[in-house]
Amino acid sequence: MEPRAAQLRKREGLRGEQNPFPREDEVSSGSAESPGNTEVPRSPDLVQWTRHMEAVKTQLLAQAQGQLLELLDRAIWEAMQSHPPPGGPPLSTPPDSLSKTWKPSLGKWKVFINRKSLLELMLEFDLLIFSFGQLPLALVTWVPMFLSTLLAPYQALRLWARPRASAAWMLGVGLGCALLAAHTAVLGLLPLHVAVEYQLPPASRCILVFEQVRLLMKSYSFLRESVTGTLRATGGECIRAPSFSSYLYFLFCPTLIYRETYPRTPNVRWNYVAKNFAQALGCVLYACFILGRLCVPVFANMSREPFSTRALMLSIMHATLPGIFLLLLIFFAFLHCWLNAFAEMLRFGDRMFYRDWWNSTSFSNYYRTWNVVVHDWLYSYVYQDGLWLLGGRARGAAMLSVFLVSAMVHEYIFCFVLGFLYPVMLILFFVIGGLLNFMMHDRHTGPVWNVLMWTLLFLGQGIQVSLYCQEWYARQHCPLPQTTFWSLVTPQSWSCHS
Known part of the structure; x- marks a missing residue:
C-alpha cells in the first residue's frame, strides 16, 4: 500500500487537472502557475482595469442616487411649505440641508410628514351646514302646506256629505271643489316657488318635497276612502263625515291608507323614540361623511x-360603493x-x-x-x-x-x-x-x-x-x-x- 502522504499528493494532482479555472486568490495574486492549471491566467493590467471600472460604476451610481434624493428632498420641502402643519410655523429648513443628512441605504427611504388617514372620521360639518341651509324658511313654508291639508279636504268632504235633496248641495259641491283647487295650488306651487326664489339647498328642499308628496298622497287617500259613501247616498239621506280627530291622527301616523281606527299599543316608550331619532341623526351624519x-x-x-367612455365607466364603478351605502342609510334612517x-x-x-x-x-x-x-x-x-x-x-x-x-x-x-x-x-x-x-x-x-x-x-x-x-x-x-x-x-x- 502507498503511504498516506503520497495518496494525498496524487488526489491534489487529479483535482487540479479536473478544475481548469484558476481560483480567485490565484488571480488576485497574479500567479502565473498553479498545480494542474492548464489555462493562461489573466494579466495584472486586466485585473487593475476591472477594479477601476468597478470603482467608476460605484461612483456613478452613488452620484445618481444622491441627485435623485436631492430632488425628492426639494419636492417634500416645497409640499411641506405649501401645507404647513396646523398649530405650528412652516418648515424653514432648506432642501440642501436635508440632503446632507442623508446616508445611503439599500432600502426605501421613509419620509414622515403630517397627514391624515383616508377614511378617518373627521366631523366636518361644512357639507351638512350647506345642505340644511335656510332650514327655518323651509319649516315656515311647511306651516301653510300642513294647514291647507288639514282644513281643505276635510271641509270639502263635509260639504259633499249634505243631503242631495237640499238646495244648498250644489253650492256645497262648488265650494268643496274650490277648496280642493286652492289646496292643490298651495301644495303644488308654494314649495316650488320658495325653493326657486330663495335658492334653497338640497336638504332643505328634501324636507319640502317629501312633505309635499306625503300630504298630497294622504289627502287623496282620505278623500278616496271617505267619498265612496257620499257618492252612494240617495235622496235626502245624510252621510256622517269622519271625525276630525281621526283625520288629524291620520296626517301624522306612518301610513298612507286612511282608516278611522288603527290598532294601538298600550303605552309609549320614550327611550325607544329617542334612540330612533338619534340613529336617524347618525345616519344623516354618516351620509354626509360618505359624500364628503x-x-x-x-x-x-x-x-x-x-369626456371619455373609460373615465365614465371608472366613475360608475367608483360610485357603486358609496351609492349602495347611501341606499342602505336612507332605508334604515327613514323606513x-x-x-x-x-x-x-x-x-x-x-x-x-x-x-x-x-x-x-x-x-x-x-x-x-x-x-x-x-x-x-x-x-x-x-x-x-x-x-x-x-x-x-x-x-x-x-x-x-x-x-x-x-x-x-x-x-x-x-x-x-x-x-x-x-x-x-x-x-x-x-x-x-x-x-x-x-x-x-x-x-x-x-x-x-x-x-x-x-x-x-x-x-x-x-x-x-x-x-x-x-x-x-x-x-x-x-x-x-x-x-x-x-x-x-x-x-x-x-x-x-x-
Whole structure:
C-alpha cells in the first residue's frame, strides 16, 4: 500500500487537472502557475482595469442616487411649505440641508410628514351646514302646506256629505271643489316657488318635497276612502263625515291608507323614540361623511377633464360603493328609525313598514317589500283602480301605470332637490326597472338570483350617484348666463369641460 502522504499528493494532482479555472486568490495574486492549471491566467493590467471600472460604476451610481434624493428632498420641502402643519410655523429648513443628512441605504427611504388617514372620521360639518341651509324658511313654508291639508279636504268632504235633496248641495259641491283647487295650488306651487326664489339647498328642499308628496298622497287617500259613501247616498239621506280627530291622527301616523281606527299599543316608550331619532341623526351624519370622502374628491373636478367612455365607466364603478351605502342609510334612517319613532309616539300598532327585501330573488318581490308604505298606496289607488277602469284582465297595463306614476314622482323629487332635470331616475326606474320586473319575476328562486339582484342594485346606484354628481358639479363650474326652461332640461355635463 502507498503511504498516506503520497495518496494525498496524487488526489491534489487529479483535482487540479479536473478544475481548469484558476481560483480567485490565484488571480488576485497574479500567479502565473498553479498545480494542474492548464489555462493562461489573466494579466495584472486586466485585473487593475476591472477594479477601476468597478470603482467608476460605484461612483456613478452613488452620484445618481444622491441627485435623485436631492430632488425628492426639494419636492417634500416645497409640499411641506405649501401645507404647513396646523398649530405650528412652516418648515424653514432648506432642501440642501436635508440632503446632507442623508446616508445611503439599500432600502426605501421613509419620509414622515403630517397627514391624515383616508377614511378617518373627521366631523366636518361644512357639507351638512350647506345642505340644511335656510332650514327655518323651509319649516315656515311647511306651516301653510300642513294647514291647507288639514282644513281643505276635510271641509270639502263635509260639504259633499249634505243631503242631495237640499238646495244648498250644489253650492256645497262648488265650494268643496274650490277648496280642493286652492289646496292643490298651495301644495303644488308654494314649495316650488320658495325653493326657486330663495335658492334653497338640497336638504332643505328634501324636507319640502317629501312633505309635499306625503300630504298630497294622504289627502287623496282620505278623500278616496271617505267619498265612496257620499257618492252612494240617495235622496235626502245624510252621510256622517269622519271625525276630525281621526283625520288629524291620520296626517301624522306612518301610513298612507286612511282608516278611522288603527290598532294601538298600550303605552309609549320614550327611550325607544329617542334612540330612533338619534340613529336617524347618525345616519344623516354618516351620509354626509360618505359624500364628503368618497364622492366630492372624485367628481368635483371631473367635469374639467375631457369626456371619455373609460373615465365614465371608472366613475360608475367608483360610485357603486358609496351609492349602495347611501341606499342602505336612507332605508334604515327613514323606513326604520323615523317611521318607528312616530309610530311609537302615536302608539301606532302596525309597524310593518318594510319586509325582508334583502332576501329577494326577483325585482317584483323587491319592489313589493322595499317600501311597504308606498307600495300599499300604489297598489290600492293605482293598480286596483286601474284594473277597475281598464278591466280585470289588463293586469300588465295596470302594472305599467304603477311603474309610470312611481318613476315620475321619483324623477320629480330628484329634479326638485337638485334644481335640474336629468331623467336618469326616470329611465332606470320605468324602463329598466319595468323590464326587470317582468323578466325577474317570482318564479325565479335560489341564491344565484339574489346575488344577481344585488349586483344590479350596486350597478344602478353607481349610475345614479355618478351621473347626478357629474351634472351637479358641471352646473357649478359652467354656470349658465340665464336660467331658461331648456337650460334646466339640457345636461351640462355633456358639454362642460372647463
